[in-house]
Amino acid sequence: MPSQITNYQCPACTGPLHYDGKTGRLLCDYCGSSFSVEEIEKIYHEKLEQAAEAGAGESVQQEAPFAEAEADSSQTWDGEKEGMKLYHCPSCGAELLMDRTTAASSCPYCANPSVIPAQFEGLLRPDYILPFKITKEEAVAALSKYYKGKPLLPGSFSDKNHIEEIRGVYVPFWLFDGTVSADARYQATRVFSARHGDEMVTTTEYFDVRRRGSVSFKRIPADGSRKMPDDLMDSIEPFDYESMKPFSTAYMPGYIADIYDVDDRETFERASTRGNQTAEQIFDSSVSGYSSFTPVQKEFHMKRERTAYALLPVWLLCTQWNGERFIFAMNGQTGKFTGDLPVSMKKYLAYFAGIAAPLAALLAVFFFL
């Protein structure tokens, strides 16, 4: 399969375009023109058709508003064996070595946003894409805001800390629709106590409780990228699926995109575990009015009904402090921010003493004076 890179170029000045999350349009960095996604898609398809008619990809490169460069398919390189792929930047001709799963990036030499449409062909084509809404500046500001109200954060972490890397990434997610069938049986007890004369009479009633039914879920997400920590991706949920669009590479210029490298069967296990546990909680909570209950038998099984493949927007920010790397993630649509922070033991002990000492002094006054 040929590996191609597409640079979305401005139809007016051939400058590089990037997708702007605020306006929802593609903006030209040079002449300032803006285009809707539909306009660019239309022009892109027309040029592709023209190229197909002409039967020569080379002429398209010269005439099309976006240049496509094809990597030399005969060229082999040892790096491909290590999960890397070699591309040529259509803008400056530089050789780009990218991860096999990378589908959109930017050239480190000319900074032009590049998309590799071949990565999205066939089964690898996502059903949906959720465009970015949060800008890079807002993501950086959110990190500073995130540091506030964290009394145990080391002072040097926020003062001397510099963002090493910030990337807007379209992360591949599997979205699962499914229904959990539930069958549960519990032994429940109801206990009463009452005083009769000189005796305490305790009555215990035993019940056999049965619950059967189903719980239906829509679009439980599970990321399909091994590079992304599952807990980090879980922590920025939920995404608002109402804003999802049918997939188009036109939303990608300016961002990085990966294709999945964990298939839907593997990720479904995580989604079904979440679904089953949710159903279990619902059924357990329906056993009410008893002093106690114990499950005797439980069967919760999620059946997959529909699977969608979507690219969801995530800002990833990396910082380094005391030789340790910290990764923060932000939901590129809702702005939900998360990440683990270091704890200052000095501050911890100071707060401990600051709370304990006055309390102890108060008690000492109360008891001993």
Place this chain on the structure above:
Amino acid sequence: MKRTAISVGLLLCILLLCVSIVSFAEESRGLPYYVSDVAGLLSEEERSALEESAKRASDAWSCGIYVVTLDDYRRYAEGSESSFLRFSESFYHQYNMGIGSGHDGILLIMSMDDSDYSLIAYGDRANYSFTDYGKNALEKEFLPYLSRGQWYNAFSAYISGCDSMLKRAAEGAPVDVPAATQAGSSSQSGPSGIHLLITLLFPAGISFSVCQGMKRSMKQVRQKRTAEEYILPGGVHMTVQQDTFLNRTVVRTPIPRVEKTSGPSGHGGTSVRPSGFSGHSGKF
């Protein structure tokens, strides 16, 4: 002859009346003194002085304040008393001690051979006035003198202590466990240790939980275990919801009887034995 017979009959009646009056008087008065020094520890002047103050206080508060010293209590015991405390209670009844129909009184009785003493109270008024805490406080007043053989000082402290406690009781506030310690520990020596532990551990526990909460807020990345936000509207269907009664068990547990006390429940008040006496015995 008839006159002589009438005179003899009249004389017999007067004699019978006198005997019954004397016996009644003996029965109702019991011991002639509030301070009876059989062991001879006091001079007559000392005994008289103590007798006067004991009588004054007893009359003032309608509660007898007694001091009895014996060489060896076993000489007076009837054989059934197995302990000095039992003997003291029998002695109180035997000599008809106490004032009024309730026989209210407090008795400090000593047996010198074995250095035994008993401090017991009888009757509602006495048991109300001399709480367990009050009797302990009273002992702290006179026991140091007894240990040193300063008998007069000991009895004097005892009588004046009883007087002030009866006065407090008459005012409606008998000497009892202070309110602050009543809720806490039962003894006077214990609380300081417990309070020290509370003073150190309680703030440490509070501080630790607050700091751990702050530490937890630094770690926000965690895997999701559930998916409630992805449940379809109306997506929960419970087709079977059946609760079946199986059986019932009944357990009856006797409630332990609580010892009767004349004061407030808990650590204060007076522990009254079924004999109606409160108090205890010991060595000086």
